[in-house]
Amino acid sequence: MKMDEEIVDFALEYAKGKKVEYAEARGQSQQRDQLSLRNGILEAYASAVDDGFCVRINAKGGIGFASSNKWTKEEAKEVVDLAFKYATTANRKEKLVFAEEKGVKTKWSVEQKKKIENVSPEDRVAKFVELNKALTSCGVKIPAIGAQCSIDLISKYFVNSEGSKISSFVPKIGAFVFVSVAEQGKTEQAFRQFGYSGGWEAFTEWDIEGNMIHTAKVLRDVITKGRAVKAGNMDLICGSEVTGIAAHESCGHPMEADRILGREMSQAGRSFIYKGGPYWIGTRIGSKTVTVVDDPTVEHSYGYYAYDDEGVKARRRFLYKDGLISEFLHNRESAARLGTRGNGSSRTVNYDREAIVRMANTFVLPGKFSEEELIEDVKSGVFMKSFTEWNIDDKRFNQRYVGREAYLIENGELKHPVARPIIETTTLKFWSAVDAVSKEVEFAAATCGKSDPGQGIPVFTGGPSMRLREVYVK
Amino acid sequence: MSDVLNKTEEIVQKAKKLGADEVLARTTFGKYRQVRFSNNQVDITVAWNDYVTDVALAWKKRVVATQIHNFEDVDGNVKRLLQLAKVSQENPMFGGFAKGKFKYAANKADKKLADMEDMASYVSGAVDAAEKEAGGKIDSGGILYTKFEDVYLASSEGPIGVDARSAVEFSIRAFVEREASGHGVECSSTLKGFDPAKAGRKAGEIARLAKGPKIGEEGAYDVIYDPLIFGSMLGVWSNMVSAYSILLQMSVFVDKMGNKVAPEFVTLKDNPAQYSMPNRVFDDEGVPTKENVFIDHGVLKTYLHNTSTAKLFKTETTGNAGLVTPNAWNVEMDGSNMSKDELFKGVKRGLYLTNTWYTRFQNYNKGDFSTIPRDGIFLIEKGEIKQSLKDLRISDNALTLLGNIAGVSKERQHVHWWGEADPPSLSPYVLVKDVHMTKSK
Numbered sequence: 001m002k003m004d005e006e007i008v009d010f011a012l013e014y015a016k017g018k019k020v021e022y023a024e025a026r027g028q029s030q031q032r033d034q035l036s037l038r039n040g041i042l043e044a045y046a047s048a049v050d051d052g053f054c055v056r057i058n059a060k061g062g063i064g065f066a067s068s069n070k071w072t073k074e075e076a077k078e079v080v081d082l083a084f085k086y087a088t089t090a091n092r093k094e095k096l097v098f099a100e101e102k103g104v105k106t107k108w109s110v111e112q113k114k115k116i117e118n119v120s121p122e123d124r125v126a127k128f129v130e131l132n133k134a135l136t137s138c139g140v141k142i143p144a145i146g147a148q149c150s151i152d153l154i155s156k157y158f159v160n161s162e163g164s165k166i167s168s169f170v171p172k173i174g175a176f177v178f179v180s181v182a183e184q185g186k187t188e189q190a191f192r193q194f195g196y197s198g199g200w201e202a203f204t205e206w207d208i209e210g211n212m213i214h215t216a217k218v219l220r221d222v223i224t225k226g227r228a229v230k231a232g233n234m235d236l237i238c239g240s241e242v243t244g245i246a247a248h249e250s251c252g253h254p255m256e257a258d259r260i261l262g263r264e265m266s267q268a269g270r271s272f273i274y275k276g277g278p279y280w281i282g283t284r285i286g287s288k289t290v291t292v293v294d295d296p297t298v299e300h301s302y303g304y305y306a307y308d309d310e311g312v313k314a315r316r317r318f319l320y321k322d323g324l325i326s327e328f329l330h331n332r333e334s335a336a337r338l339g340t341r342g343n344g345s346s347r348t349v350n351y352d353r354e355a356i357v358r359m360a361n362t363f364v365l366p367g368k369f370s371e372e373e374l375i376e377d378v379k380s381g382v383f384m385k386s387f388t389e390w391n392i393d394d395k396r397f398n399q400r401y402v403g404r405e406a407y408l409i410e411n412g413e414l415k416h417p418v419a420r421p422i423i424e425t426t427t428l429k430f431w432s433a434v435d436a437v438s439k440e441v442e443f444a445a446a447t448c449g450k451s452d453p454g455q456g457i458p459v460f461t462g463g464p465s466m467r468l469r470e471v472y473v474k
Numbered sequence: 475m476s477d478v479l480n481k482t483e484e485i486v487q488k489a490k491k492l493g494a495d496e497v498l499a500r501t502t503f504g505k506y507r508q509v510r511f512s513n514n515q516v517d518i519t520v521a522w523n524d525y526v527t528d529v530a531l532a533w534k535k536r537v538v539a540t541q542i543h544n545f546e547d548v549d550g551n552v553k554r555l556l557q558l559a560k561v562s563q564e565n566p567m568f569g570g571f572a573k574g575k576f577k578y579a580a581n582k583a584d585k586k587l588a589d590m591e592d593m594a595s596y597v598s599g600a601v602d603a604a605e606k607e608a609g610g611k612i613d614s615g616g617i618l619y620t621k622f623e624d625v626y627l628a629s630s631e632g633p634i635g636v637d638a639r640s641a642v643e644f645s646i647r648a649f650v651e652r653e654a655s656g657h658g659v660e661c662s663s664t665l666k667g668f669d670p671a672k673a674g675r676k677a678g679e680i681a682r683l684a685k686g687p688k689i690g691e692e693g694a695y696d697v698i699y700d701p702l703i704f705g706s707m708l709g710v711w712s713n714m715v716s717a718y719s720i721l722l723q724m725s726v727f728v729d730k731m732g733n734k735v736a737p738e739f740v741t742l743k744d745n746p747a748q749y750s751m752p753n754r755v756f757d758d759e760g761v762p763t764k765e766n767v768f769i770d771h772g773v774l775k776t777y778l779h780n781t782s783t784a785k786l787f788k789t790e791t792t793g794n795a796g797l798v799t800p801n802a803w804n805v806e807m808d809g810s811n812m813s814k815d816e817l818f819k820g821v822k823r824g825l826y827l828t829n830t831w832y833t834r835f836q837n838y839n840k841g842d843f844s845t846i847p848r849d850g851i852f853l854i855e856k857g858e859i860k861q862s863l864k865d866l867r868i869s870d871n872a873l874t875l876l877g878n879i880a881g882v883s884k885e886r887q888h889v890h891w892w893g894e895a896d897p898p899s900l901s902p903y904v905l906v907k908d909v910h911m912t913k914s915k
Contacts, residue, residue: 042537
């Protein structure tokens with residue numbers, strides 16, 4: 001793996017020689033192995049090191065960014081010159097500055113209990129061949145199984161004109177598994193994603209076989225036993241997976257300050273929260289039962305980091321607190337524009353992308369009930385344990401979740417599977433309807449999309465089960 | 475630059491010498507530039523230079539791939555790759571890389587796009603055009619993106635070629651009110667005729683018409699799709715004709731070869747032609763690219779293939795090879811004799827949709843999905859726009875929508891936007907009957 005810190009330092013020093021308000025240089029080297037299997041057959045094994053460096057400059061109120069994967073001083077000069085030219089020719093009326101931060105000198109890394117480097121390619125492939133065997137012998141007809149695994153060893157070196165010098169190393173493993181189940185001439189399909197920051201112990205944490213066999217059986221049961229729900233107002237219990245996606249989509253995203261300021265308006269969109277609008281910090285958006293946080297410091301989580309990509313120390317952020325809009329996610333640019341401090345939410349996927357405001361691990365904090373207690377108190381409703389199709393509008397207010405594993409609840413008891421129940425509602429109605437939250441928090445891995453060019457970034461979504469009263473389900 | 479081709483060929487020769495059965499190497503020297511703007515001002519200008527060789531090789535049907543940057547440590551990289559192949563697993567479905575010597579069309583990439591000067595002024599010109607068309611103050615955001623790539627491909631199986639690929643794209647979303655916006659795009663392979671102000675005017679016009687939106691009503695509507703939003707659907711169908719999607723059952727076209735899947739006047743093609751953003755003269759195996767009609771007058775005619783999937787399906791490659799799986803490059807829908815205005819006149823009561831995002835499927839095989847229209851959503855009565863609407867969702871089926879196409883305009887636009895209208899396409903205005911719309915309750 002190549003990480004020429006001397007070139008990164010040189011780029012920063014060269015940039016500091018120009019009339020800049022702020023400059024940073026970041027090197028990144030990423031050893032990535034990718035496995036792609038179809039029906040247990042390895043289509044291809046790709047293994048490569050992607051490395052390079054970038055420079056970001058704030059000068060004359062503009063921002064310029066340039067990167068290269070050619071590690072030479074000449075190239076570093078060209079990159080700095082380009083970034084400086086771009087910053088100084090932006091001609092902005094409203095000058096951009098970065099919120100104040102002190103320089104930090106540190107090193108951090110994520111521990112591997114079982115080092116990825118010590119796991120042979122054969123053993124890596126074998127994990128997914130075994131998964132395929134387990135799925136094809138579980139008693140469910142599965143004509144198509146797709147699996148992809150990415151194994152990343154990510155080294156970063158960050159320096160800036162305020163004296164920061166931060167080195168980090170993060171091993172990360174992610175897997176996607178797709179199953180298409182066929183019964184009675186019908187099909188049902190599901191994607192599952194798994195993610196972990198750490199070593200090969202990820203597979204023990206995930207129980208990927210058990211999870212996928214369960215998913216296949218659920219899909220079979222939806223075909224063979226599932227019944228449509230009679231549309232109407234009813235109680236809905238969201239399992240942790242549904243709680244998590246809602247936390248991500250209708251809490252995390254609208255609380256991203258760059259969206260609130262309009263910087264993403266042409267791509268991922270804006271937010272129902274904006275200055276002068278009906279929602280701002282302190283406005284009620286949910287019941288008192290609801291507290292949603294974003295926390296990069298959850299150990300071994302898919303979205304883990306100790307310092308963000310602007311060198312700001314990571315910490316938990318309370319987004320919705322006791323049902324009130326509480327704290328936005330910020331990078332240094334958005335924080336300065338809103339007159340506050342950054343809170344360590346600046347992330348990038350690679351050396352050739354600017355760091356922007358991102359979530360890390362967004363989840364609902366647990367309550368005091370058991371899941372059984374949530375169900376016991378429902379006369380008529382649906383338990384939506386997991387979801388399939390979902391989406392939300394670009395102001396993050398109108399969302400829809402379609403159940404994958406779901407059951408009818410009658411008089412406090414779980415009954416037959418419900419085929420694809422749908423909740424299609426607003427952010428305000430969804431979070432306001434929550435009256436009880438269970439004790440157990442579970443997480444699911446996801447890849448969050450944003451920016452142009454797209455930066456798919458690893459996150460966790462999660463939370464406990466939540467009970468929503470009298471919402472429309474169809 | 476033949477030096478680069480020589481170095482690319484050397485990688486192939488080294489891998490062969492070390493024992494690889496088949497080897498592909500593709501070197502890309504790319505210069506990419508982008509201006510991002512919001513609130514009518516430039517937020518950041520970005521440049522990234524890429525010097526990379528993608529290498530794929532097969533040893534006893536074990537397929538492995540890597541990337542080499544700037545030709546550094548070629549020997550070490552090739553050795554490691556071959557070692558990886560030897561401990562990897564056989565893919566009995568691997569049908570080899572494309573074989574033969576091919577002649578390629580001359581490329582006509584625009585060198586001005588290697589380092590376009592004064593990109594910010596293109597942006598400000600388009601923002602001004604949007605504001606003028608909107609008839610008042612706007613809040614706009616978007617991107618101006620340029621690409622220039624020199625591509626060198628060498629294969630142990632015969633193909634060898636050089637290509638230059640250029641593209642320029644402008645995308646603008648303009649708001650006249652908090653919930654009244656329009657989106658316009660301008661896409662090309664060259665600067666000649668590239669007019670970002672046109673995209674600005676389109677965004678401004680839609681935004682002006684979208685003022686004062688009311689929440690729409692659920693139901694089945696006749697819908698006129700703007701070229702931009704229809705580009706999203708063309709992307710969905712083109713992904714589903716990739717042979718890889720068929721093999722994974724992630725397609726509504728499984729077991730439908732030769733079947734009528736759309737009305738007779740619907741013809742869809744893949745064609746990375748010179749005008750298009752993904753223009754290229756060969757695919758990632760070195761096979762010359764060409765026009766592939768995959769739905770011909772309503773009948774499903776072919777899937778899109780690389781050499782391996784073509785062998786599995788007992789047919790020929792269509793020149794759609796990516797390094798691992800086949801994919802569409804640029805989708806074209808044939809136009810008709812009918813004008814856009816005539817298409818509108820034929821709608822007694824329906825909707826005009828201009829853009830969408832967040833398309834997600836419950837089941838790719840069955841085709842059930844939903845997507846969320848954004849920017850202008852309009853109620854049409856007697857061919858005229860009557861009311862701006864908001865907060866509606868298309869909740870329907872991909873195969874049903876294809877079958878319910880009822881009219882196509884002669885006007886077509888080359889469109890691409892973010893990951894939503896992707897891959898790029900040549901897209902007309904299209905009338906689709908009985909599209910199901912839902913909303914929050």
